[in-house]
Each structure stands twice: as structure tokens, then as C-alpha cells.
Amino acid sequence: MAKARTLFDKIWDAHLVDVQEDGTCLLYIDRHLIHEVTSPQAFEGLRTTGRPVRHPGSTLLVADHNVPTTDRSKGIENEESRIQVQALEDNARHFGLEYLAMDDIRQGIVHIVGPEQGFTLPGTTIVCGDSHTSTHGAFGALAFGIGTSEVEHVLATQTLVQRPAKNMLVRVDGALPEGVTAKDLVLAIIGRLGTAGGTGYVIEYAGEAIRKLSVEGRMTVCNMTIEAGARAGLIAPDEATFDYVRGRPKAPKGAAWEAALAYWRTLKTDDGAHFDAEVVIDAAGLVPMVTWGTSPEDVLPITAVVPDPAAIQDPAKRAAVERSLAYMGLVPGTPLEQVKVDTVFIGSCTNGRIEDLRAAAKVLEGRKVVADVRVLVVPGSGLVKEQAEQEGLDKIFLAAGAEWREPGCSMCLAMNADKLAEGERSASTSNRNFEGRQGRGGRTHLVSPTMAAAAAVTGHLTDVRKLV
Amino acid sequence: MEKFTKLTGVAAPLPILNIDTDMIIPKQFLKTIKRTGLGKNLFEEMRYTGDGKENPDFVLNRPAYRKASILVTGANFGCGSSREHAPWALADFGIRCVIAASFADIFYSNCFKNGILPIRLDQADVDKLMDDAQRGANAVVSIDLDKQEITGPDGGCIRFDIDPFRKHCLLNGLDDIGLTLQKQPKIEDFESRRKLEQPWL
Ligand code: SF4
Numbered sequence: 071m072a073k074a075r076t077l078f079d080k081i082w083d084a085h086l087v088d089v090q091e092d093g094t095c096l097l098y099i100d101r102h103l104i105h106e107v108t109s110p111q112a113f114e115g116l117r118t119t120g121r122p123v124r125h126p127g128s129t130l131l132v133a134d135h136n137v138p139t140t141d142r143s144k145g146i147e148n149e150e151s152r153i154q155v156q157a158l159e160d161n162a163r164h165f166g167l168e169y170l171a172m173d174d175i176r177q178g179i180v181h182i183v184g185p186e187q188g189f190t191l192p193g194t195t196i197v198c199g200d201s202h203t204s205t206h207g208a209f210g211a212l213a214f215g216i217g218t219s220e221v222e223h224v225l226a227t228q229t230l231v232q233r234p235a236k237n238m239l240v241r242v243d244g245a246l247p248e249g250v251t252a253k254d255l256v257l258a259i260i261g262r263l264g265t266a267g268g269t270g271y272v273i274e275y276a277g278e279a280i281r282k283l284s285v286e287g288r289m290t291v292c293n294m295t296i297e298a299g300a301r302a303g304l305i306a307p308d309e310a311t312f313d314y315v316r317g318r319p320k321a322p323k324g325a326a327w328e329a330a331l332a333y334w335r336t337l338k339t340d341d342g343a344h345f346d347a348e349v350v351i352d353a354a355g356l357v358p359m360v361t362w363g364t365s366p367e368d369v370l371p372i373t374a375v376v377p378d379p380a381a382i383q384d385p386a387k388r389a390a391v392e393r394s395l396a397y398m399g400l401v402p403g404t405p406l407e408q409v410k411v412d413t414v415f416i417g418s419c420t421n422g423r424i425e426d427l428r429a430a431a432k433v434l435e436g437r438k439v440v441a442d443v444r445v446l447v448v449p450g451s452g453l454v455k456e457q458a459e460q461e462g463l464d465k466i467f468l469a470a471g472a473e474w475r476e477p478g479c480s481m482c483l484a485m486n487a488d489k490l491a492e493g494e495r496s497a498s499t500s501n502r503n504f505e506g507r508q509g510r511g512g513r514t515h516l517v518s519p520t521m522a523a524a525a526a527v528t529g530h531l532t533d534v535r536k537l538v
Numbered sequence: 539m540e541k542f543t544k545l546t547g548v549a550a551p552l553p554i555l556n557i558d559t560d561m562i563i564p565k566q567f568l569k570t571i572k573r574t575g576l577g578k579n580l581f582e583e584m585r586y587t588g589d590g591k592e593n594p595d596f597v598l599n600r601p602a603y604r605k606a607s608i609l610v611t612g613a614n615f616g617c618g619s620s621r622e623h624a625p626w627a628l629a630d631f632g633i634r635c636v637i638a639a640s641f642a643d644i645f646y647s648n649c650f651k652n653g654i655l656p657i658r659l660d661q662a663d664v665d666k667l668m669d670d671a672q673r674g675a676n677a678v679v680s681i682d683l684d685k686q687e688i689t690g691p692d693g694g695c696i697r698f699d700i701d702p703f704r705k706h707c708l709l710n711g712l713d714d715i716g717l718t719l720q721k722q723p724k725i726e727d728f729e730s731r732r733k734l735e736q737p738w739l
Pocket of ligand 1: 200202478479
């Protein structure tokens, strides 16, 4: 009998072009997503060496990091941003690649666009010069972020030089309690593993709570896998996945769909397959989570208080916590619910999809944003925006006193005009609370969309369960 | 790519855990369409105050470390964003080797594409080198990639491990793409197989 294999093993084996004697593998790449920030130097490399793009049809380009989220009719004001987006467009034309322009309704954050267009398919290998490429693992695709040299390598050869990762299983048993979302779950997982706990691994998520998540919720979980150090997260595709993919513009149709489906149904970890590490989490014990520090692992239940570094034995860890608290302007022992916020950001590739906007709107409906709190709602793509407007969500946001913006990365990394001022504090549905991430000196608390909405109407971090 | 064989230089201590790529090079510098020129903004937010003046306490601003070519630092260095601007900024500043107990995967692999040697050591060895690195201009450390050895200022020697293929590429300054293109027939085989087995792709 064939050896029992994990889902990762199966996808890996199916993409091996070559294995060297020393174990270095050449892996075939089915899908390549490209955005404006990490690609110009790769295209420049191709031009200098005169190499063509090996498989133009496997490549999709979209600008997201630099695009303004306000009126776009006048183009991009910031010169460097404009040049970078222009370079992407020029490269698309020069190399004959598909590019979704800023005024195309399909434009959006690359990790939202891929699944939306059916470019992301189960069983494929997907890369992008962006660490949150892990998002696409929600479809049972092996998807991971790469550097710019590797972007060039994929463009030129449609392959990557890789070594196999180790397998980790994160099994989430039971059901998530009312008011606890996919975001809270993944924050709890990161808290448990630590920001380097997944280094060297691909994490497969399984268990009842994962199966019960919508495909969008699964994307939220896989998206933040990189925050635990693992380059890729994986969830075996099931009927929910197939329903999501069916009928998307780039998804297979007719007989090809049936053939694909038959293959996709084989994509699961065999009974008895070996994992190098296993973690079990009880969903029933989870509550809404919030970060207090400057690393996503600095996370606690909203019911907790700001930790006290004095209680930490390890001197390096203690110093790290002291540094975080000083940066965040927090006093040990303060209940997290008393921490006041200035800005609320709802969006990003973690939580910028339609279900996220619906969830936030549900909390905001009939309520008002506290005076002096700025609330930005940034849909993840033009199609998400359109859908939200059809459902009247934009009206709810505007009536509550929030701003309704054009799609893009926005304040997730503040490369465009949307940023925090020095010392400003945000409740944000994005994925990184690093120092300076949302603007120099800005202080970020990562939360779910409903928790972000709750903070908007109370003016401080709030247990959303009290509002529903 | 620039070869890496031996390196002797000043080692700068940066004992902070989880230094992410946003700290190495913040996003406002990602708007460039070039690989060069990022060195002056390496560690921007620690290195300069809000008004653009040098922070005299930051290690790379201290006279002894202004020309450091080795960085000894905390575990999980390079976590966060995949930006290759991080190794570009390090290389542009003149850092050719980073020593830590662990690195984030994407950053680790990006280093090798840019002639930077990331060395993983046990925490005890890192701690020792961290002490050595505190000696300012006397913190001279030598690295021999071929022998996989680090020699500290007192002559003490530490062995390190490295993947043989990556070592080979670094020692010879080999371009990955060129090497892979030699395997073109295998790529073509794979593609014809894929066309039959997964025609929907
Ligand atoms: S939304 Fe944020 S994390 Fe996602 S791709 Fe954009 S910048 Fe990166």
C-alpha cells in the first residue's frame, strides 16, 4: 500500500520537476500573482538579461498597495507611488501579461482578487511577492510568499528552487462560541504558537471548527498563518470550497470542471499520515481576542489586562515586552477594555471581504461612531465594494459616521495616504501590529471586524459580545 | 551575484527579538523601483529621530559600528513582510552576514539571493558573539564560509551549519535562474504531463 501522505505532501509531490541529490527540489508554479511593490526589480532583471516570461497565462497583475482609497479619477498624487503603479502597467504591456487596472471593477487586494476571479484553485501552487499569499491555502492550494529575486525566477522559469517544509497539524475541535470569529481563532492560534512557532512548517488546519468556517473565514485563518512564522497554511477543499469556486471567471467550466472536481476530491490528508508537530485547540474555550503589543503573538482575550513584564523570568522576553508597552503607551494591569482608540480600520486581505463588511455593519447598524473617532471602511476589491453597495452596507457605514472608501491595502500598511499619526491608536482588522506599520509611532490593536465596529461605537476596545 | 567566501569585519550587536522587515526597512522606502540606495534608510525608525536626525544611541550610529559588516541579533530576525528590500538595505549599508538563533523563512532565503550569509547558531553561541560584539571597534569577527567557521576577537572558533547547495551557490556567486534554465527539458516534460493530467490549468 502507498505511504499515507499529508495534503501538503500530495500537492508537493504533484509539482516536482526535479530533485537534486542533495534534496533540493525544483517545484512547478501554477499561479503567479504580482503587485506593484515587489515586482519592478524582477521585471528589470528580465529586461537586462533579455529573458521572456515563460508562461504569461499563469500570471495576473494588479496594483493594490499604493492606490488611493479616495477619488481616483485624477490618478495618484504621490509621485513615487504613481511611478510604481505605472511601472507595473508598463511591464504588463511589455511582457504581454494580464493587468487589472485601477479603474477596473475587479481591481483590489491581490489576495482577494485571486480567489474572486477563480485564479486561485485547489491543488495548485500559488506564489506572490507578498507574505500573505498564505491566504490562498484556504482552497487547498500550496500558496506562499516569495522575495523579488524569486518573482523573477518564477517569471523566467515558472518554477522555484525549494526544500520541502515540515508538516504541522493544527486541529480545532468543537464549535466557535457566539461572537467569536475566524479572526479571533487565528489570533488565538498565533498566541499559542508564537510568532516563530511555525517557522519551517506548512500548517494544515483541520477539525470541526475549521470545517464549519465559511471559505472567507478560512481565508482569514490561512492569511495570518505567516504571522506564526509558517509560510503556508492549508485547508483541505470540500463542498464549500467547490461551491465558492464554481462559476468564477477563471474557474474551469463544463467537462474540465468535472475532471477538476474529481481530482480536487482526492486532496486530503490520508489517515495515519505523519505530522512533525500537532497542536489541538478547543474552540469552545475561545473568546474575542485583541493584541496589546507590537507582535501578533502579543495577544490576549479582550477580558484580560495589559501584561506585567515584571512577572516574566526570561530577560530577553521581559525586555521585548517592556519595549512593546513603552511603544504602545500602555500601563501594566490596565483592563484592555479601558484602552481608548482614535481610529478604526476595517479592511485588508485579512478582513476586507463581503462577510467581514456584513459583520461589521451588523454591529454599526442603528449606532453612531463616537465623536473624534475616525473610522475607515475599505473594501478589499471593487467587486466587494459593489456587492456591499447592493446590500446597502455603505449606507449603514455612512449613517454611523464611518468613511466608505475605494478598494486597496490602505491603512493595513499605510503606503498610501491612509495612516496613523505619531501616538495615534487604532483598532484594526489587518494582520500586523509592528512598530510603525500603520504610520510612524502609530499604535495598532489587531481585532476582528465586529470587535473593530464595537470599538468604533464605544471609543475604546470593547467586548463585542456585550453589544449583540 | 556577488560571491561570499570569507569576511572579516566589525560585528554590531542588536539584541532585540523578532526584528521584522518593517523595522529593517519601513514601507515608505518600498516605493523605489531599484535595488540600490536603501542603505541610508536601514533601520530608519530606530536609527533616526522623527525630525530626521541621527539617534546617537542606535548601534549603527556609534563611531565604532558605522562600518559594521556583520550583525549579531535576536531570534526570529526578518519576520513579517516578504520584502526583499530588507536584504537589499542590509547589503547596501554593507552588512554581509547576519547571525541569530533563528530567522524567518522568507527573509532567510532572500539573503542568499543577495550575497548575504545568514548564520543560525545556538542561543548560547549567539550570546557569546553578542558579548564580543559589544567591544566596539575591537569586535572584529572573521567568517569562513568554506570551512563553516566563525572566529571571534579572542580567536575562539564556532562552527555553523548551512545547506550544501546554498553554500555552493554563495561561494561561487551563482545565479539561480541560470542554473534552473539548464533544466529546461525537465520543465517542458512536466508541462506536457500537466497538460494531460490537469488540462484545466
Ligand atoms: S492588505 Fe496588507 S497584508 Fe494584505 S497585501 Fe495589502 S498590505 Fe499586505
